[in-house]
Amino acid sequence: MTSDGYHAREMECKSETDSVVGWEQLSSSPTGAHNSIPTLVDGEDDLGDDQQPLLSQKIADRKRANKGKLSMILGVTLPCCLSIFSVILFLRLGFVLGQAGYWQTILMVVVGYFVVILTVLSISAISTSATVEGGGVYFMISRALGPEFGGSVGLIFFVANVFASASYIIGFVEALGSNVGTGGSLLHCKECGLPVGQWYNFLYGTAVLFLCLFVCLVGAGLFAKTTFIIFCAVMVSLASVLFSFGFEDETTARVPKENNLISNATVLNYTSWSWNTFKINFGTHYTEDYTNPGTLMSFQSVFAIMFNGCTGIMAGANISGDLKNPSVAIPQGTLLACGITFIVYVILFTFSAFTCSRDLLLNNYNYLQYINALPPMITVGVFAATLSAALSTLIGASRVLQALAKDRLFSGILHPFTWTVGKNKEPLPAVLFSWFIVQMTLFLGRLNSIAPIVTMFFLVSYGVVNLACFALKVASAPNFRPTFQVYARYTSAFGALSCVVLMFFIQPAYAGATIAVMVLLFVYLLIRGPATPWGDVSQALIYHQVRKYLLRLDIRKSHVKFWRPEILLMVSNPRSAFNLIRFTNDLKKGGLYVLGHVIPQPFNAETSQYQSEQRDAWLTFVEISKMKAFVELILSSSIKTGTQSLLSAAGLGGMKPNTLAMGFYSNDLPVDTLENLEEKLYKRSKAVRYIIRDQSLEKYERVKATLPELRTLPSEQGLTGVEYVGMIQDAKTVGKNVCIMRYFENFDKHLFDDRPYIDVWPLRVRYYEEFDNTFMLVLQLACVLHMKQDWKSHTKIRIFVIIENDMGIEREILEELLKETRISATVHMVTPPTNSRYCTFTESFTTAASMGQRLQYHREINGLMQEHSNNASVIFTSLPPIPPDISKADDFLNEMDILSADIPPVVMVYGNMPVMSMDL
Numbered sequence: 001m002t003s004d005g006y007h008a009r010e011m012e013c014k015s016e017t018d019s020v021v022g023w024e025q026l027s028s029s030p031t032g033a034h035n036s037i038p039t040l041v042d043g044e045d046d047l048g049d050d051q052q053p054l055l056s057q058k059i060a061d062r063k064r065a066n067k068g069k070l071s072m073i074l075g076v077t078l079p080c081c082l083s084i085f086s087v088i089l090f091l092r093l094g095f096v097l098g099q100a101g102y103w104q105t106i107l108m109v110v111v112g113y114f115v116v117i118l119t120v121l122s123i124s125a126i127s128t129s130a131t132v133e134g135g136g137v138y139f140m141i142s143r144a145l146g147p148e149f150g151g152s153v154g155l156i157f158f159v160a161n162v163f164a165s166a167s168y169i170i171g172f173v174e175a176l177g178s179n180v181g182t183g184g185s186l187l188h189c190k191e192c193g194l195p196v197g198q199w200y201n202f203l204y205g206t207a208v209l210f211l212c213l214f215v216c217l218v219g220a221g222l223f224a225k226t227t228f229i230i231f232c233a234v235m236v237s238l239a240s241v242l243f244s245f246g247f248e249d250e251t252t253a254r255v256p257k258e259n260n261l262i263s264n265a266t267v268l269n270y271t272s273w274s275w276n277t278f279k280i281n282f283g284t285h286y287t288e289d290y291t292n293p294g295t296l297m298s299f300q301s302v303f304a305i306m307f308n309g310c311t312g313i314m315a316g317a318n319i320s321g322d323l324k325n326p327s328v329a330i331p332q333g334t335l336l337a338c339g340i341t342f343i344v345y346v347i348l349f350t351f352s353a354f355t356c357s358r359d360l361l362l363n364n365y366n367y368l369q370y371i372n373a374l375p376p377m378i379t380v381g382v383f384a385a386t387l388s389a390a391l392s393t394l395i396g397a398s399r400v401l402q403a404l405a406k407d408r409l410f411s412g413i414l415h416p417f418t419w420t421v422g423k424n425k426e427p428l429p430a431v432l433f434s435w436f437i438v439q440m441t442l443f444l445g446r447l448n449s450i451a452p453i454v455t456m457f458f459l460v461s462y463g464v465v466n467l468a469c470f471a472l473k474v475a476s477a478p479n480f481r482p483t484f485q486v487y488a489r490y491t492s493a494f495g496a497l498s499c500v501v502l503m504f505f506i507q508p509a510y511a512g513a514t515i516a517v518m519v520l521l522f523v524y525l526l527i528r529g530p531a532t533p534w535g536d537v538s539q540a541l542i543y544h545q546v547r548k549y550l551l552r553l554d555i556r557k558s559h560v561k562f563w564r565p566e567i568l569l570m571v572s573n574p575r576s577a578f579n580l581i582r583f584t585n586d587l588k589k590g591g592l593y594v595l596g597h598v599i600p601q602p603f604n605a606e607t608s609q610y611q612s613e614q615r616d617a618w619l620t621f622v623e624i625s626k627m628k629a630f631v632e633l634i635l636s637s638s639i640k641t642g643t644q645s646l647l648s649a650a651g652l653g654g655m656k657p658n659t660l661a662m663g664f665y666s667n668d669l670p671v672d673t674l675e676n677l678e679e680k681l682y683k684r685s686k687a688v689r690y691i692i693r694d695q696s697l698e699k700y701e702r703v704k705a706t707l708p709e710l711r712t713l714p715s716e717q718g719l720t721g722v723e724y725v726g727m728i729q730d731a732k733t734v735g736k737n738v739c740i741m742r743y744f745e746n747f748d749k750h751l752f753d754d755r756p757y758i759d760v761w762p763l764r765v766r767y768y769e770e771f772d773n774t775f776m777l778v779l780q781l782a783c784v785l786h787m788k789q790d791w792k793s794h795t796k797i798r799i800f801v802i803i804e805n806d807m808g809i810e811r812e813i814l815e816e817l818l819k820e821t822r823i824s825a826t827v828h829m830v831t832p833p834t835n836s837r838y839c840t841f842t843e844s845f846t847t848a849a850s851m852g853q854r855l856q857y858h859r860e861i862n863g864l865m866q867e868h869s870n871n872a873s874v875i876f877t878s879l880p881p882i883p884p885d886i887s888k889a890d891d892f893l894n895e896m897d898i899l900s901a902d903i904p905p906v907v908m909v910y911g912n913m914p915v916m917s918m919d920l
Contacts, residue, residue, distance in 0.1 A: 069324045076316030076323065076333025077340075078231045079392045083312025084341040085234060086164075086389035087171030088305075090382040091365055093348055096306045098361030099297045101284040102353040106346065108303050112310040113342050115502065118495030119462040120313055120338060121487040122469035124331030127317070128484040129472070132326040135403025136317035136396065137461055142407065144468035146536025147529050151409040152521035153464045154400055156514070157314075160457030161397035162434060164311065165212075165390045166441035167450040172386035173204045174291075178366045179379045183257050185369055186379060196257075205442045212391050213435045216398065217426065230388040237381025238344065244372045245351040248272065253370035259290040259363055268360040270371045281353040281361070290363060292448050304452040304506045309345065311458040313338065315392040319399055331484045397434040402427040409529055452507050456514045463499030466492045468537070475540035553654030561917045565784060566592035567739075568650050568657035570643060570727075574621050574703075575710055576670035577663065578677055580744040583874070583905070584661055585627045586791065589784040592655050593629040595622070598642030600718065603635045611635055617706035624696040624703070625677055640723045644730050658913065660731040664742035664900065665724040665893060667714045671745045674704065725882075725889035731912075732882050737777055738910040740879060740896060747874070747905045752794035755873040755904065758782050760799045760825070761865060763878040764845045771817070773911030778876045780915045781907065783823045785874070795873055797825035802832055802839040802864060820918045830864055854880075854891075858899040865903045872904050879908040 069075070088096075097105050126132075126140045133139055137157050142150020179186045181196040194200070215226055253268040271277045286297045295301075316333050320326040352361065360367050369378040405414035417430040444450055470492035472480045503511035569584050571577045585593060595618065601607045611633055618631045632650050636642030643660075650657050681696045711717065731738050760782045762775045782797050799818075803810055814827050832839060848857035858880060869875050880895035900906045 070319070070322055070329075071324060072329035072333040074228060075319060076329045077337045078227050079315035079319075079388070080312050080334055080337030081341055082227065082231055082234065082385055082388035083315040083392045084309060084337065085344075085385045086168050086308065086312060087174075087386055088309030089234075089344075089348075089385055090237075090368060090378060091171050091175060091386075092305060092309070093352060094356070094361040094365050094367045095289065096302055097281065097349055097352055097356075098358055099284070099286050099289075099302045100299065100306075102278070102282045102349065104284055104299060105306075105349050105353075108306045109342070109345050109349070111502075112303075112307045113338065115459075115462065115495060115498045116310045116313055117335075117338060118491050118498065119465055120331070120334050121484075122466045122492045122495060123313070123317060123334065124484040125469050125482040125487045125492075126465075126472065127320070127330040128327045129480050129482040130327075132317070132320045132330065133403075135400055135406075136320045137314055137465060138400050138403050139320065140317070141464055141468050142409075142532075143534050144472055144537050145464070146538055147407065147409050147532045148522045148525040149464060149468070149536075151404065151407075151525045151529065152518045153461055154404050154409075155521055156457055156518055157461045158397050158400045158404070158434075159437075160454060160461060161393040161400065162437045163441055163450055163454045163457065164308075165209075165393040165397065165434075165438045166444065167308070167454055168386045168390040168393065169205045169208050169212075169438070169442065170201075170444075170446070170450065172208050172383060172390065173201045175366070175379065175382040175386065176204055177201065178256055178258070179369070179382075181257075185254075185256075185366060186375060202442055206439065208387065208390070209394075209435065209438055209442070212387070212394050213431065215391055216395050216431045216435070217428065226391065227388060230384040233384035234381050234388070237377045237384070240372055240374050240377040241348070241368055241381075242351070245355060248371050248373060251371060253360055253364050253367055255363055256290075256366065260293060261288055261290045262363055266359070266363070268364055268367070268370075269357040270360060270367070271355060271357055273354050275354075277357060278354045280358055281356070285358060285362070287362065289448055291365075292446055300506045301452070304455045305448055307455045307459075307502075307506075308451050309341075311454065312389065312392070314458075314461070315396060319395060322399075327483070394431075394434055394438060397438075398427055398430040401434060402430040405430065407532065409525055409532075411528070411530075452510060455506060456503060456510045459499045459503045460514050460518060463496045463503075466495035466499065470496060471537040471541055475537050475544050477537075477540045550653040550655065555654040555656065558654070559917075560914045563658075563780075563913075563915045563917075564589050564591040565781065566651070566656065566658045567661050568594045568596050568646060568659065568736075569661040570596045570598075570646075570663075572597070572663075573670070573707060573710060574618065575672050575674045575707055576745070578625070578673040579747045580663055580741055581627060581629070582625070583741075583744055583747055585629065586788045587781060587785055588628070589787060592651060592657060593627070594646075594650050594657055595627075595629050595631050596643070596646045596650060597631075597633045598639045598646070599633060599635050600637065600639055600642070601635055602637070607635055613706060617703050620699050621677075621703045621707075624681065624699050638723070639719050640726050640730070643727045647731060647734050647736060657736065659737040659739060660727075661739040661741060662724075662727070663744070664740055664896070665719070665721055667717050669712065669714065670710045672710055673745055674707075678704075721893050722886060722889045725892055726886055728882055728910075729884075729886065732910065735912055737773075737912050737915075738879060738882070739781075740908040741905070742900045742908070743903070743905045749790065749873075752790075752873060755871050756795050757869070757872040758786055758791070758795050758797045759865075759869040759872040759875045760797065761861070761869070761875060761877040762799070762801070763861065764881075765801075773913060773915065774878050774909060775911070776914070776916045777911030778878060778909045779821065779823060781909060782825075782876045783821075786824075797823070798828055798869075798872075799825050800828050800830050800864070800868060802830045802861070804832070804839050821916055828868070830868060832860060832864065854895060855898055858895050862899050862901055862903065865906075869903060875904055875906040877906060877908055879910040882910060 096108070100108060123137075123140065126144060130143070135142075135154070138150055138154030141153050144150075176194070177196040178184060180193050182191065182193040184193045187193045194204075248270070250272050251270045253270065255262060255264045255266050255268065257264070284299075286299075286302070289295055289297055313334050316323070316337075317326075317330050320330065323329045352367075355371070356367060364370070366378070366382075369375045372378050401414070401417050404410070405417035408415065417427065417433060419429050420426060421428045441450070469487065470489055473487075473489040473492060500511075503514065565588050567584055567588055569581065571581065574581065581595065597614075597618070599607065599611055599614070601610075615631060615633045618633060622629050622631060632646055634642050634645060636645060647657070647660065678697075678700060681700055728738055728740075760778055762778055764772075765775050766772065779799075785791055786795065786797055799814065801810055801814060811827055811829055818825055818827070845854075845857055848854055861877075865875060865877070877899070880892060880899060883889065883892050896908060900908060
């Protein structure tokens with residue numbers, strides 16, 4: 001075979017075949033894979049350095065690593081409760097109830113917790129199916145959906161935590177001003193108290209944030225202790241509120257100083273328990289928000305703020321790396337927190353609806369303090385809840401940022417955030433950066449302005465978590481075995497859909513912007529993201545869907561109307577066959593394309609290892625060449641036997657090759673055409689390669705180093721002519737079409753301008769009978785090639801018919817056929833030389849064969865091709881008749897050689913099946 005043919009002389013190192021390196025080198029290599037496989041000798045256990053069994057040592061290491069980490073209650077339940085309560089519990093209950101009324105408020109709580117619970121179920125399923133490390137939500141999404149989803153949502157979730165932390169600190173400052181600011185509710189002197197104003201509030205927020213920073217820098221231990229103390233303070237405050245609802249008589253509250261919507265002299269009434277009060281509060285009354293004058297509230301805007309009271313469910317997952325047993329603590333602790341906070345919200349909204357006038361709810365968000373038997377307790381509760389939530393989200397933001405940095409998804413930009421300090425390895429740079437971003441966010445200054453942004457970011461994060469769980473469940477991967485069973489694919493799908501719907505319902509502009517940011521980050525990571533060592537569920541989903549549809553693809557139901565080329569191209573070495581592989585890629589028309597290769601070696605450990613290395617190289621070659629092809633490399637005792645196996649077994653289900661393609665058999669030395677691929681890769685500018693982090697050149701060098709060298713001596717040809725013809729006979733026997741390709745080492749698409757034709761030379765045609773399969777396949781392949789856009793725009797199809805006398809009937813018949821088959825081509829009638837009596841018709845060849853002049857027949861056809869098709873890019877013609885007797889192999893090879901000699905790249909075709917239908 002030629003360089004683009006199937007050389008297949010796969011022998012020793014120096015005389016390496018086009019597919020196999022020398023086995024002497026492989027077996028003698030001191031670094032061979034067989035030397036690197038660890039074994040257990042004499043049945044002994046694999047022992048560690050301290051002579052413990054390896055498993056026992058791992059268990060001991062895990063116990064030591066978990067020492068000092070957080071339990072479920074301290075690490076998950078309490079942080080989640082405090083983050084959920086945050087500013088809503090003490091500072092926005094009246095706002096929500098006064099604006100939305102009791103029934104819409106309960107509806108908001110139910111809808112919000114419904115979405116949250118669905119998300120918690122998904123989180124619980126993911127976290128109990130595998131070990132959850134630091135990074136919480138980001139870790140779950142990235143390991144399930146891949147780095148593109150994980151990185152984009154992880155960065156958004158980091159920003160969500162930053163904005164949430166800022167909103168909680170603003171809430172803290174708001175409570176500080178209303179309680180101990182000038183004229184505060186806890187002060188009896190209207191002129192006493194801390195100075196308030198925009199910049200004073202910013203100063204107080206900075207001080208509170210600095211306190212949070214100090215706790216974060218000390219680490220998870222102090223955070224747990226602080227959280228427990230804060231939770232106790234919140235519970236005491238909450239108990240005082242419930243007690244006051246039961247025993248406090250009617251009273252009044254004053255209008256806060258910052259409320260300019262009504263007169264400060266207005267009396268705001270606490271009616272105690274009253275059915276009339278409940279009836280008034282049952283309906284809606286959307287009006288302006290006194291902290292943001294001029295803005296008329298609506299269901300959407302109020303729900304956006306209310307939903308902030310449900311978004312603390314990730315507080316435990318965010319610090320998953322600091323938990324003793326994340327797989328148990330995250331689901332149980334989060335669900336417990338959701339149950340506690342839901343009950344508390346419903347009770348407080350109900351009690352407030354029965355006891356507080358609407359004026360009180362709308363015009364004093366700190367109303368709980370005025371009705372409390374111990375007013376300072378509310379202040380303590382507000383400070384405790386907001387401070388804890390700010391702490392939790394600040395720590396969560398830093399841990400997510402650290403996890404993003406560790407995975408190096410954004411190149412080395414985030415690398416400094418992987419640095420840790422102290423024995424507990426606290427991520428100091430990540431904490432400091434998170435603190436800085438929160439500090440900048442404090443400039444926004446208004447709680448109700450930040451809340452919708454926080455809601456959007458959290459909703460998109462929750463939506464993708466649900467999507468991750470749904471994908472894992474649908475993929476049906478055996479290793480996805482959550483111990484938490486209270487979930488289903490439908491809950492995850494509905495949770496994801498609910499998040500998206502809520503986003504656009506609350507604020508379409510913000511929702512669109514958030515999703516646009518996520519898409520941009522996704523595209524960036526898709527282009528620039530590094531290869532990651534973890535798998536993603538996309539491959540499992542593809543496998544699941546492909547398997548499902550392959551089972552439905554019944555080969556018995558195939559119809560000629562839907563025929564397409566499904567090609568098994570036997571390749572000896574991509575080095576010499578790159579042009580041929582690229583051309584065949586254009587010829588497949590969306591059909592199956594398999595690059596087949598036989599390694600003629602016995603099956604053993606060494607050859608299997610070599611086969612694996614070569615398969616990786618071939619797959620990388622296909623990847624960087626942008627070919628849509630599968631790779632099949634097999635070990636066999638001979639190339640002919642291996643090809644038989646591929647003809648029978650290549651493909652899967654209803655996707656089986658219907659055409660065997662091979663290069664032309666020749667003892668000529670092959671030409672290395674792999675440099676054409678290198679040239680193609682170098683055409684991409686350095687700037688583009690940098691932007692998309694293109695590693696094709698590096699991969700090309702690895703492929704080039706792994707593929708065996710081409711043979712250098714004619715005697716190294718490892719395939720005999722008889723075996724080659726036998727492979728063609730085998731293809732015919734099993735009902736496959738055959739394409740033999742020659743001169744494709746000279747093929748170049750850049751020469752389209754000089755060679756603007758696809759020429760068809762049908763031979764042995766019966767024009768007055770039904771056209772045979774070979775003739776129809778020749779036309780079909782030419783048409784399929786011409787459908788490719790670059791071929792269609794640069795070339796035209798010409799059909800040459802050799803006739804003795806141009807009577808016109810043949811042209812008419814052929815043009816009618818082209819019309820019926822919708823093939824755009826021009827017909828050219830060619831008259832042979834006066835001393836020739838050979839033409840296109842079957843009878844002409846039959847006559848030549850009966851006279852023993854088959855070679856002369858093909859020689860004259862070749863002369864006409866040289867004369868008329870010298871400017872063609874490719875020629876399609878009929879393959880000489882395949883001999884039934886293998887003893888005629890040399891004659892067959894001579895006929896092919898003579899027919900295809902000294903012409904442009906040619907495809908000689910044998911058709912073994914119907915390939916074209918004129919019926920609808």
